[in-house]
Amino acid sequence: xxxxxxxxxxxxxxxxSLYKCPNLKIEEYSVLTNAGRAxxxxxxxxxxxxxxxxxxxxxxxxxxxxxxIEFRKINYTDVDPDWGGKYTSKKLIEAYxxxxxxxxxxxxxxxxxxxxxVKRGIGMASQIWWGxxxxxxxATLKLNSDGSLNISSGTQDIGTGTYTILAQVxxxxxxxPMDKIQVTLGDTETGPYGTASGGSMTAPTMTPxxxxxxxxxxDKLKSGAAAILEVSEDELNYSNGIFTVKNDPQKTIDISKIxxxxxxxTLVTTGARNANPDGxxxxxxxxxxxxxxxxTETGKIKVNKIVAAHDIGRxxxxxxxxxxxxxxxxxxxxxxxxxxxxxxxxxxxxxxxNFHDYKVPTIKDTPEIVPIIVSETxxxxxxxxxxxxxxxxxxxxxxxxxxxxxxAIGVRIKSAPMTPDKVLNAINNL
Amino acid sequence: xxxFEYIQPGSLNAVSTLSKEKFVSSHLFAGGxxxxxxxxxxxxxxDRLINLKNLPNMDKxxxxxxxxxxxxxxxxxxxxxxxxxxxxHFTALAQAAGEVASPQLRNVGTLGGxxxxxxxxxxxxxxxxxxxxxxxxxxxxxxxNKFHCIVGGGPCYIVHPSDxxxxxxxxxxxxxxxxxxxxxxxxxxxxxxxPEDDPMKENILEPGEAITEIFIPELETGKKSAYIxxxxxxxxxxxxxxxxxxxxxxxxxxxxVELAFGGTAPKPWYDENINKVFINSKISDLETNVKxxxxxxxxxxxxxxxxxxxxxxxxxILNNFSA
Numbered sequence: 001x002x003x004x005x006x007x008x009x010x011x012x013x014x015x016x017s018l019y020k021c022p023n024l025k026i027e028e029y030s031v032l033t034n035a036g037r038a039x040x041x042x043x044x045x046x047x048x049x050x051x052x053x054x055x056x057x058x059x060x061x062x063x064x065x066x067x068x069i070e071f072r073k074i075n076y077t078d079v080d081p082d083w084g085g086k087y088t089s090k091k092l093i094e095a096y097x098x099x100x101x102x103x104x105x106x107x108x109x110x111x112x113x114x115x116x117x118v119k120r121g122i123g124m125a126s127q128i129w130w131g132x133x134x135x136x137x138x139a140t141l142k143l144n145s146d147g148s149l150n151i152s153s154g155t156q157d158i159g160t161g162t163y164t165i166l167a168q169v170x171x172x173x174x175x176x177p178m179d180k181i182q183v184t185l186g187d188t189e190t191g192p193y194g195t196a197s198g199g200s201m202t203a204p205t206m207t208p209x210x211x212x213x214x215x216x217x218x219d220k221l222k223s224g225a226a227a228i229l230e231v232s233e234d235e236l237n238y239s240n241g242i243f244t245v246k247n248d249p250q251k252t253i254d255i256s257k258i259x260x261x262x263x264x265x266t267l268v269t270t271g272a273r274n275a276n277p278d279g280x281x282x283x284x285x286x287x288x289x290x291x292x293x294x295x296t297e298t299g300k301i302k303v304n305k306i307v308a309a310h311d312i313g314r315x316x317x318x319x320x321x322x323x324x325x326x327x328x329x330x331x332x333x334x335x336x337x338x339x340x341x342x343x344x345x346x347x348x349x350x351x352x353x354n355f356h357d358y359k360v361p362t363i364k365d366t367p368e369i370v371p372i373i374v375s376e377t378x379x380x381x382x383x384x385x386x387x388x389x390x391x392x393x394x395x396x397x398x399x400x401x402x403x404x405x406x407x408a409i410g411v412r413i414k415s416a417p418m419t420p421d422k423v424l425n426a427i428n429n430l
Numbered sequence: 431x432x433x434f435e436y437i438q439p440g441s442l443n444a445v446s447t448l449s450k451e452k453f454v455s456s457h458l459f460a461g462g463x464x465x466x467x468x469x470x471x472x473x474x475x476x477d478r479l480i481n482l483k484n485l486p487n488m489d490k491x492x493x494x495x496x497x498x499x500x501x502x503x504x505x506x507x508x509x510x511x512x513x514x515x516x517x518x519h520f521t522a523l524a525q526a527a528g529e530v531a532s533p534q535l536r537n538v539g540t541l542g543g544x545x546x547x548x549x550x551x552x553x554x555x556x557x558x559x560x561x562x563x564x565x566x567x568x569x570x571x572x573x574x575n576k577f578h579c580i581v582g583g584g585p586c587y588i589v590h591p592s593d594x595x596x597x598x599x600x601x602x603x604x605x606x607x608x609x610x611x612x613x614x615x616x617x618x619x620x621x622x623x624x625p626e627d628d629p630m631k632e633n634i635l636e637p638g639e640a641i642t643e644i645f646i647p648e649l650e651t652g653k654k655s656a657y658i659x660x661x662x663x664x665x666x667x668x669x670x671x672x673x674x675x676x677x678x679x680x681x682x683x684x685x686x687v688e689l690a691f692g693g694t695a696p697k698p699w700y701d702e703n704i705n706k707v708f709i710n711s712k713i714s715d716l717e718t719n720v721k722x723x724x725x726x727x728x729x730x731x732x733x734x735x736x737x738x739x740x741x742x743x744x745x746x747i748l749n750n751f752s753a
Binding site: 297298299300337338342343344345346347349351352353354356357359361362364365419420421424425428430 | 532550552553555556557558569572573574576660662663664665666667670732733734735736738739742743745746
């Protein structure tokens with residue numbers, strides 16, 4: 001019995017699915033904490049599970065005298081170990097290799113071997129998450145008589161760039177400039193159903209819906225242009241909003257004129273997210289690498305650099321994508337070093353429910369972050385080929401930092417956040 | 431928040447009269463960075479806020495070579511951190527000021543306010559009827575006490591939160607106080623009090639009194655000062671432990687030293703016996719000597735690490751003098 005508000009996230013999914021292991025037994029149970037109801041937070045259960053699991057993997061590798069990356073590579077799997085489905089795409093090896101190069105893995109020393117009171121270490125951790133998206137998800141496109149386009153959907157942009165990437169996909173198909181596209185989100189009364197902001201679903205679910213609507217719009221425009229110009233559709237070229245008759249380049253019509261000539265005022269299409277392919281597993285993968293310093297006299301950990309190498313299918317917009325990786329890493333840094341609910345055990349009251357005592361990292365705590373995208377379009381998922389990045393970006397950060405801390409001081413910190421008191425206690429065996 | 435009166439008097443006598451009026455609870459207000467937080471969290475609910483900002487000549491820094499430096503109570507923390515005379519002659523104070531909170535808070539907070547700020551204990555600041563708020567027990571004693579004191583505690587176990595107070599204690603500053611029409615000067619080492627004397631106050635100020643300036647005597651030739659602070663987060667965080675030192679170190683010999691400790695006790699901790707451990711000792715003996723300090727600590731369930739931390743930081747700050 002775990003009370004009225006159990007959370008079903010679990011922490012064991014990375015243990016079940018990250019590596020090939022034919023004989024695996026997982027036991028997982030909930031406990032009653034009397035600590036308020038559970039809430040999901042960015043990659044629920046996976047940040048925590050990965051923090052523990054990837055430290056175990058490093059420990060095993062060390063015990064058998066093997067490089068941690070080499071150990072992960074020999075336990076690599078092409079299929080989902082849980083049910084045997086082949087992955088639509090998996091670029092984890094590329095993430096290991098490119099990440100290792102960017103962090104300077106070859107400079108990594110033996111655990112705790114550094115001189116002086118401030119010891120430096122390098123560590124890494126891998127990540128698996130879903131994030132392939134799925135139906136249902138719809139988007140409606142309205143092409144207006146001035147050639148401008150409205151996109152509407154019930155999904156939302158929580159600061160991750162949904163407005164931008166939906167406009168980009170429509171712009172790419174219809175060749176309408178971004179500044180003539182307006183996106184309306186977050187209103188399920190006027191827009192069709194869109195996915196909720198969870199599960200790293202928004203980009204991989206909603207961009208194919210816009211893609212589908214844009215392709216339908218292109219069909220309508222082409223058929224309209226053919227009728228008005230009195231040629232067959234095959235005889236038309238399309239570029240930057242203008243149809244041209246192949247053999248008679250003087251005969252042209254732009255999309256705004258098509259809407260007017262058809263007396264349609266507005267052309268409307270609604271697109272839907274395609275079904276996912278049968279028999280395949282769709283997952284995101286990544287590996288993050290941390291370069292840290294541990295002050296053995298104060299117990300304070302300083303993270304110098306995080307390299308975040310991720311397989312997220314197609315990068316629709318590298319800038320908003322990198323921003324999400326930065327955000328995930330900084331939030332992962334918070335989990336690793338600062339953030340903790342501290343509860344008074346006699347009263348059950350949280351004593352640090354404010355932004356001073358609950359310490360979110362500031363810009364001064366934030367290291368250099370180097371995002372690397374190792375993947376390209378995953379055409380098995382959708383014509384857009386994107387997977388989600390919202391949750392993958394936070395999952396391995398704390399585990400990578402903890403493995404780097406071990407590499408620095410040769411002592412394992414098994415509880416997050418790794419605050420100075422815990423580090424000092426671990427070093428001094430208190 | 432309940433209604434309150436807000437007054438900006440133009441004279442110290444008016445401050446005295448207003449702040450000790452019977453049946454009106456008053457609170458002094460300098461920069462306000464702490465007072466507003468206390469009011470919003472319902473720790474205090476004054477009837478009257480008395481803003482000191484219209485008082486003349488309280489925002490000046492005056493350095494007289496050979497005598498010392500006078501710093502007005504309303505001088506901003508950021509101005510102290512960046513003042514060249516303070517940086518050159520009273521380095522510990524400039525460093526401590528630079529460690530306070532965040533740039534935004536340093537631009538508003540004042541020196542007088544900083545040393546009079548209330549403790550950050552999360553039971554005091556939270557919904558707990560603790561001793562410091564007139565209740566019956568200290569919840570930290572058997573509760574979440576990783577940031578609490580290791581000496582000077584009982585019946586309350588706060589640590590004093592001010593960075594500048596620790597530096598001023600090592601620098602042997604004195605505090606000038608206007609008290610009902612007269613002035614008095616109190617050594618800062620006697621300004622703060624322990625919970626055993628009054629668990630609801632952190633210093634000796636009474637209603638009708640206000641700090642006007644802080645004076646630091648010029649250091650003797652050969653002495654330098656420094657401040658070192660460990661905080662979990664790199665900015666906008668109070669000390670886990672901090673140390674200020676005024677020391678005369680020549681080569682590998684510590685000729686003289688005065689140490690003050692923050693994050694250690696309910697007041698900036700100053701103990702002549704700790705100084706004596708290091709006076710006329712060698713830098714090379716620090717490793718052994720730091721083990722002689724704070725052996726009488728009362729460690730709580732979650733703050734044992736602080737003893738090691740204080741010793742390590744003592745070693746570090748004294749080592750830095752010889753570097």
